[in-house]
Every structure is written in structure tokens, then in C-alpha cells.
Amino acid sequence: xxxxxxxxxxxxxxxxxxxxxxxxxxxxxxxxxxxxxxxxxxxxxxxxxxxxxxxxxxxxxxxxxxxxxxxxxxxxxxxxxxxxxxxxxxxxxxxxxxxxxxxxxxxxxxxxxxxxxxxxxxxxxxxxxxxxxxxxxxxxxxxxxxxxxxxxxxxxxxxxxxxxxxxxxxxxxxxxxxxxxxxxxxxxxxxxxxxxxxxxxxxxxxxxxxxxxxxxxxxxxxxxxxxxxxxxxxxxxxxxxxxxxxxxxxxxxxxxxxxxxxxxxxxxxxxxxxxxxxxxxxxxxxxx
Amino acid sequence: xxxxxxxxxxxxxxxxxxxxxxxxxxxxxxxxxxxxxxxxxxxxxxxxxxxxxxxxxxxxxxxxxxxxxxxxxxxxxxxxxxxxxxxxxxxxxxxxxxxxxxxxxxxxxxxxxxxxxxxxxxxxxxxxxxxxxxxxxxxxxxxxxxxxxxxxxxxxxxxxxxxxxxxxxxxxxxxxxxxxxxxxxxxxxxxxxxxxxxxxxxxxxxxxxxxxxxxxxxxxxxxxxxxxxxxxxxxxxxxxxxxxxxxxxx
Amino acid sequence: xxxxxxxxxxxxxxxxxxxxxxxxxxxxxxxxxxxxxxxxxxxxxxxxxxxxxxxxxxxxxxxxxxxxxxxxxxxxxxxxxxxxxxxxxxxxxxxxxxxxxxxxxxxxxxxxxxxxxxxxxxxxxxxxxxxxxxxxxxxxxxxxxxxxxxxxxxxxxxxxxxxxxxxxxxxxxxxxxxxxxxxxxxxxxxxxxxxxxxxxxxxxxxxxxxxxxxxxxxxxxxxxxxxxxxxxxxxxxxxxxxxxxxxxxxxxxxxxxxxxxxxxxxxxxxxxxxxxxxx
Numbered sequence: 059x060x061x062x063x064x065x066x067x068x069x070x071x072x073x074x075x076x077x078x079x080x081x082x083x084x085x086x087x088x089x090x091x092x093x094x095x096x097x098x099x100x101x102x103x104x105x106x107x108x109x110x111x112x113x114x115x116x117x118x119x120x121x122x123x124x125x126x127x128x129x130x131x132x133x134x135x136x137x138x139x140x141x142x143x144x145x146x147x148x149x150x151x152x153x154x155x156x157x158x159x160x161x162x163x164x165x166x167x168x169x170x171x172x173x174x175x176x177x178x179x180x181x182x183x184x185x186x187x188x189x190x191x192x193x194x195x196x197x198x199x200x201x202x203x204x205x206x207x208x209x210x211x212x213x214x215x216x217x218x219x220x221x222x223x224x225x226x227x228x229x230x231x232x233x234x235x236x237x238x239x240x241x242x243x244x245x246x247x248x249x250x251x252x253x254x255x256x257x258x259x260x261x262x263x264x265x266x267x268x269x270x271x272x273x274x275x276x277x278x279x280x281x282x283x284x285x286x287x288x289x290x291x292x293x294x295x296x297x298x299x300x301x302x303x304x305x306x307x308x309x310x311x312x313x314x315x316x317x318x319x320x321x322x323x324x325x326x327x328x329x330x331x332x333x334x335x336x337x338x339x340x341x342x343x344x345x346x
Numbered sequence: 347x348x349x350x351x352x353x354x355x356x357x358x359x360x361x362x363x364x365x366x367x368x369x370x371x372x373x374x375x376x377x378x379x380x381x382x383x384x385x386x387x388x389x390x391x392x393x394x395x396x397x398x399x400x401x402x403x404x405x406x407x408x409x410x411x412x413x414x415x416x417x418x419x420x421x422x423x424x425x426x427x428x429x430x431x432x433x434x435x436x437x438x439x440x441x442x443x444x445x446x447x448x449x450x451x452x453x454x455x456x457x458x459x460x461x462x463x464x465x466x467x468x469x470x471x472x473x474x475x476x477x478x479x480x481x482x483x484x485x486x487x488x489x490x491x492x493x494x495x496x497x498x499x500x501x502x503x504x505x506x507x508x509x510x511x512x513x514x515x516x517x518x519x520x521x522x523x524x525x526x527x528x529x530x531x532x533x534x535x536x537x538x539x540x541x542x543x544x545x546x547x548x549x550x551x552x553x554x555x556x557x558x559x560x561x562x563x564x565x566x567x568x569x570x571x572x573x574x575x576x577x578x579x580x581x582x583x584x585x586x587x588x589x590x591x592x593x594x595x596x
Numbered sequence: 597x598x599x600x601x602x603x604x605x606x607x608x609x610x611x612x613x614x615x616x617x618x619x620x621x622x623x624x625x626x627x628x629x630x631x632x633x634x635x636x637x638x639x640x641x642x643x644x645x646x647x648x649x650x651x652x653x654x655x656x657x658x659x660x661x662x663x664x665x666x667x668x669x670x671x672x673x674x675x676x677x678x679x680x681x682x683x684x685x686x687x688x689x690x691x692x693x694x695x696x697x698x699x700x701x702x703x704x705x706x707x708x709x710x711x712x713x714x715x716x717x718x719x720x721x722x723x724x725x726x727x728x729x730x731x732x733x734x735x736x737x738x739x740x741x742x743x744x745x746x747x748x749x750x751x752x753x754x755x756x757x758x759x760x761x762x763x764x765x766x767x768x769x770x771x772x773x774x775x776x777x778x779x780x781x782x783x784x785x786x787x788x789x790x791x792x793x794x795x796x797x798x799x800x801x802x803x804x805x806x807x808x809x810x811x812x813x814x815x816x817x818x819x820x821x822x823x824x825x826x827x828x829x830x831x832x833x834x835x836x837x838x839x840x841x842x843x844x845x846x847x848x849x850x851x852x853x854x855x856x857x858x859x860x861x862x863x864x865x866x867x868x869x870x871x872x873x874x875x
Contacts, residue, residue, distance in 0.1 A: 092680055153812055154855035161848025284684050324695020327688030338676045421762035433757040435750055446750050447761040452743045456771040459743035
């Protein structure tokens with residue numbers, strides 16, 4: 059039973075990672091940029107969601123607001139930061155992204171204070187959900203639901219809609235896509251829009267999960283997200299999902315088994331490093 | 347016999363890129379390796395230089411088995427490759443590009459390199475080599491803004507700087523116009539006359555048949571024919587291989 | 597006076613860190629986002645030795661060797677993965693270091709190692725740090741001019757081409773990591789004795805990014821640029837007290853500005869201005 063619970067908790071974490079990592083792999087697949095600044099959008103979503111939730115009492119409104127805010131910021135970051143430096147070597151974009159991340163983290167600290175804010179009515183947090191002898195709270199259930207819903211929606215979008223097909227074409231070969239009349243710039247904005255909305259929603263969910271929204275909450279999940287997309291094979295969406303869940307479960311078991319040796323984050327990165335040493339192209343990636 | 351590839355074979359995901367090839371090159375030879383697209387020429391060259399390791403077969407160089415030897419060790423032994431798509435050090439001048447190779451004995455070991463400061467001998471040698479390949483005037487041009495003809499010749503100069511025993515050229519004439527290609531082919535012939543053993547891959551059949559002494563034709567990963575250029579090119583099966591696949595360039 | 601000595605010492609330590617990273621990333625082209633881990637390794641190793649009663653020079657040496665040994669391991673990682681992947685792996689190394697150290701009771705866990713014996717006074721540390729910084733500066737300049745520097749350059753620009761002209765790319769990468777991390781270890785050892793306390797959080801990702809910022813803003817690959825960057829970023833929060841509160845915001849914005857407008861940093865900017873001035 060105990061192990062089943064660990065597994066479940068791990069899967070929940072894995073779902074939050076998936077929401078974050080999907081955005082990262084989308085951006086990488088399209089632009090070869092490690093979008094560490096995804097953390098910024100995540101945290102903004104969390105703050106906006108919390109403020110709206112506390113003010114209006116409606117979680118639905120909170121999610122909508124978070125998605126809106128995140129969806130606005132993400133493409134803005136692309137336009138202001140990444141677009142001008144697309145031609146430069148990849149490390150330039152990475153360093154710029156890191157710059158955005160630490161600047162914004164500090165910005166959030168200055169605006170909202172360093173100690174974080176809480177939800178005034180976090181009913182989901184306090185609502186237990188039991189099945190098969192295991193108990194989760196409603197936030198955890200919603201996280202899994204959100205992940206499943208959003209990712210399925212994305213899959214449908216990518217394979218069934220015109221915009222989705224255009225997007226996939228652009229990812230696999232921008233030049234050819236362009237010659238077929240696909241507006242590559244539009245696809246890029248769409249890419250960031252989707253990635254950012256996912257991150258913003260994830261931000262609110264994680265805020266609810268911990269009942270705390272703080273300036274640095276996005277950093278670690280963003281770094282781990284990078285580790286995940288590398289493991290899953292850069293630009294490889296199914297691979298990213300598998301790697302996300304795998305990492306979540308590994309952390310869950312790892313924190314219990316290796317409690318005396320290393321902390322949760324170290325476990326993730328140890329796993330990542332070992333895998334990369336054995337398979338430099340990632341778990342499901344193709345050899346470069 | 348300087349170089350012997352014996353029964354070399356390698357497959358990629360079910361495709362036998364090279365399937366049992368024997369290749370012998372004697373010292374001082376100028377050998378041309380031709381064949382339609384996909385015949386396995388570049389793969390064979392990569393097996394000889396160490397970019398790829400064969401699934402079976404061996405590569406012997408001057409009596410030593412080099413089949414599994416890493417690239418930089420083979421370069422140190424004297425097997426040097428120039429790439430089909432030129433790979434200069436883009437932010438260095440043409441002179442610097444050759445200089446780094448000219449000081450190969452100094453750059454071999456990091457710790458030795460650390461205590462070596464004298465760049466004069468290497469610089470002079472590099473200048474001489476640039477002159478030898480005809481681009482002395484380009485010495486101070488940055489590689490990234492140099493025309494293809496210069497880069498190709500620089501590549502050869504860089505290879506020569508390593509005192510190669512065996513020079514392997516992967517499509518040296520690719521991308522050059524008619525006049526440039528003819529001049530470059532002449533340069534290759536001159537280098538061979540000076541004593542450098544050369545094996546080259548080429549699609550430019552006109553120039554390669556004019557320049558080399560022996561021709562080896564690859565088709566579907568195996569040797570189809572070899573001999574004196576004129577005899578080889580008149581063979582029906584060679585013509586079929588080219589025209590049948592529809593890939594004749596000339 | 598004490599205050600100025602402290603600042604000078606920290607500036608010198610940052611110079612050593614930045615020059616070490618510059619050698620790895622600037623000269624040899626290997627991304628490394630976990631440099632603080634080696635700073636920390638040196639600090640912890642030196643601290644353990646001193647607390648155990650070993651003499652100061654031995655402690656410092658232990659710091660250098662501990663950091664360098666792990667640096668060699670990191671170098672091996674750089675043989676397997678490149679660029680983006682290497683960035684993530686080195687970032688991971690940083691998190692691994694902290695994540696493991698935080699849980700080790702024998703290393704003081706979260707509280708770290710305290711009451712480290714301090715054999716020198718403020719002047720002594722300042723002199724030692726500045727001396728080491730000058731040494732590192734001279735070493736950097738020397739390596740740059742030597743054939744090692746040229747070979748590093750070749751490796752940084754095109755590994756495969758470098759291999760094809762006989763350069764032992766693997767050997768150079770490992771050498772770069774060793775020198776750069778050993779320097780960080782030396783800085784760590786000095787820091788440990790000066791502060792008399794080492795805690796895991798002093799060597800976190802933000803610290804790695806701070807060193808990166810010094811290198812990037814100064815100008816990746818430019819020895820003097822990097823020194824300037826290190827000194828500037830150490831002095832600025834001190835000289836303009838109010839900046840201290842916005843330090844990370846300022847770093848972030850600076851990094852962004854540099855990447856956007858002058859990716860080769862202040863050094864690149866300067867050389868462009870000079871060229872335009874003389875044109």
C-alpha cells in the first residue's frame with residue numbers, strides 16, 4: 059500500500075513536470091532554445107491565479123486569469139528576448155534566458171515579498187479523495203486531470219487542426235513549411251502561447267498543491283524540465299511525457315529510499331547525468 | 347603496400363553501405379574512387395580514416411592494424427582526410443588554420459602545448475604551404491569570409507602541414523567552377539608528383555579520369571571495376587552502373 | 597579599512613573563479629553552468645582538513661586537488677555530451693553537489709562546517725587572494741599565447757576538424773576542466789578560512805550564474821575582460837549600497853542586455869569602439 063501511495067504521488071509530480079516540460083520541448087523543437095525562462099511564466103501564472111482566487115473566490119476565474127497572463131508574457135519574451143538573437147549561437151539564448159529567469163525571480167520578490175503568499179480559501183487542498191484505500195487531495199486529482207485533458211487537447215490540436223499540422227510541419231522543416239505558405243512567425247508565437255498557457259496553469263496548480271506561491275517556485279521545476287526534455291529526446295513529445303512521469307516517480311521513491319544521502323533535486327539530476335553518460339542522446343532521442 | 351583495406355564491411359540499419367571491399371594503395375599512387383551516389387565511397391573513406399569503425403574487416407597501414415585507432419592517432423601516423431564540405435576554423439585566418447596543423451607535434455599533448463610558446467617555425471611553414479597551394483595572398487583572410495576555392499586549397503595546405511603519408515580527399519572539386527576545378531586537379535597531380543600518396547573520391551569524372559593513374563569503381567558497397575581510367579570507363583557494366591541509376595555527373 | 601580589505605579579497609576570489617570558468621568556457625568552448633560546485637568542493641575539503649588539525653597549506657592543497665579531481669570527472673562528461681546537453685549536465689552537477697552535501701551529517705548538513713581555524717588576518721587573506729588572482733591572471737595570459745591556447749581555440753571552434761589534424765580533443769577538454777576547477781578549489785579554500793564557515797547554500801546555482809555573469813559581461817574568452825567583469829560585479833553592490841537589494845535583478849538585466857547587444861561582452865564592445873575610432 060505504501061508503495062502504491064508513493065507511486066501515485068510520483069505520478070502527480072510527474073504530471074506537473076509534464077505540463078512544464080511539454081512547453082520546453084515545444085520551444086526547443088521549434089527554435090533550439092533551452093527556454094529556462096519558462097519558470098517566469100509559471101510563477102506569473104501562480105501569482106495571478108492566487109490574486110484572482112483570493113479576490114474573487116473563484117478558482118475557475120483564477121485559472122483563466124493565469125492562462126491569460128502567462129499566454130501574454132510568453133510570446134512577449136519570445137518577441138523581445140529571443141527573436142533578436144535567433145542567429146546567434148545557442149549558448150547566447152540560454153544565457154539570455156537565464157538572465158530573464160533571475161531578473162524576474164528577483165522582480166517577483168520585490169513586488170510580492172520574499173516569503174510567498176497563500177490562498178485564502180484552498181478548498182481543493184483540504185478536500186480528500188479516496189479510492190482503492192489510498193487518499194489524495196483534490197489538487198492532486200486535478201493535476202492529473204489537467205495534465206490528461208490539456209495534453210490530449212494538444213494532441214488533437216497537433217494532428218487534427220490546420221494550425222496544428224502547420225505547426226508540426228514547421229517544427230520538422232521550417233524552410234519547406236514556409237514554401238508551402240505556412241506563416242512561420244505565426245507558428246512561433248502560437249508555440250510560445252501554448253507553452254506558456256500550460257506553464258501558467260501548472261503554476262496555479264503547484265501553488266494550490268503547496269498552498270504557497272513564492273518567487274523562486276519556478277526555477278527548480280524549470281531546470282528539471284530541461285533535464286526531462288533531454289531525457290525524453292529533444293522535441294520528442296511522447297518521450298517528454300514518459301520522462302516526466304518517470305522522473306516524478308523516481309523522485310517519489312528516491313526521496314524515501316535515499317533520504318539520508320541526497321535530496322530530491324539531486325536525485326533527479328543524478329538520474330539525468332547517469333542516463334546521459336550511458337546514452338548521450340537521451341532515453342528516446344535519436345543519436346545526433 | 348602502404349594501405350590495405352581488407353574485406354571491409356559496415357551496415358547502417360540493414361543497409362550494407364560497404365559490403366566486403368578490398369582496397370590496396372601502394373606508396374606514391376594517385377587513386378580515384380568513383381561510383382554513383384550511394385555507392386559507399388564516402389563511407390569507405392570514413393572507414394579508412396577512423397570516422398567509422400567497420401563491422402568486419404580490417405585496415406592496415408604500413409603494416410600496422412589501425413582498424414580501431416581513433417582519428418587523431420591516425421592523423422598523427424600520417425593518414426589525413428580533407429572533408430567534402432570544408433571545415434575550416436571559421437574565426438581564424440587561413441594562415442592560423444594551417445599553423446595549428448603545422449605545429450601538430452607541439453599540440454599533440456596538452457601539457458607539452460602549455461609550455462610551448464614559439465609560433466615562428468609553424469608560422470613560416472604555414473606560409474610556405476599556403477604558397478605551395480597557391481593562396482599566399484589569402485594568408486590574413488578570415489576563414490568565414492573566404493571564397494570556396496581558397497578554403498579548399500587551405501584545407502589541402504592544412505592537411506599537408508601534417509606531413510601526411512597518405513592523403514584522402516573527399517570530393518575536392520565539389521562546388522568549384524570549370525576553371526577552378528581544372529586548376530585544383532592539376533595541384534593534386536603536382537602534389538602526387540612530389541611524392542604524396544593520394545586517394546580521392548570524385549563525381550567530376552572529366553577531371554578525375556584525366557588526373558589519376560588508377561580508378562576504382564564502387565557500386566552498391568562493393569568494388570565493381572578497377573584499373574587504368576580509360577579501360578575502366580569503357581566497360582559496359584561501369585556505364586550501366588552510372589546511367590542505370592541515373593546519377594552520372596560529369 | 598577592514599571593510600575595504602574584505603571587499604578586495606572577495607573581488608580577488610571572484611577573479612579567480614571567473615578566470616577559471618573563462619578557461620573552460622571561453623578558451624576551450626565547454627559550457628559549464630555548475631562552477632560553484634567546484635568552489636564548494638574546494639571550500640569543504642579545505643575546511644575538513646583544517647578542522648582536523650592539518651596545516652593551512654595542506655588544507656589549501658586539499659581544496660585544489662578535490663576540486664580538480666571532480667573537475668576531471670566533469671571533463672569526462674564533456675566528452676560524452678556537447679553544448680546544450682553539457683549545459684544541463686553541468687547545471688545538474690551543481691545541484692547534485694548541494695543536494696548531497698545538504699544531507700551529509702558529517703559535513704554539517706544544512707548548517708555546514710563552522711569554527712574553521714583562521715591562520716591569517718584580514719591583510720593576510722587579502723594578500724593571499726590577490727596573489728592567487730594575479731597568478732591565475734598570468735597563467736591565463738600564458739595559456740592564451742601558448743600552443744595550448746591555440747589548440748583550445750581549435751577545439752572550441754570545431755572539434756571534429758581539430759581531431760582530424762591530430763589534436764587530442766579529449767585530453768584538452770579534460771585539461772581545461774582540471775585547470776579551471778582546480779583554480780576554483782583554491783578560491784574555495786581561501787574563502788573557507790576567511791569566512792570560517794561553509795554552508796551548502798553558498799555554492800548554489802545562483803552562485804554559478806553569478807560567476808557566469810562575470811565572464812559573460814566581461815567578455816567570454818577575454819582574460820582582461822573577465823577580470824574587469826569580476827571586479828565590477830563584486831564592487832558594484834558594495835559601492836552602490838542600494839544595488840545590493842536588487843543585485844540579482846541587476847545581474848539578470850545585465851546578462852540580457854549583454855546577450856542582446858554585445859554577446860562578446862564589454863571586451864568585445866571596447867574592441868569594436870576602438871576599431872571604429874581608428875577607422
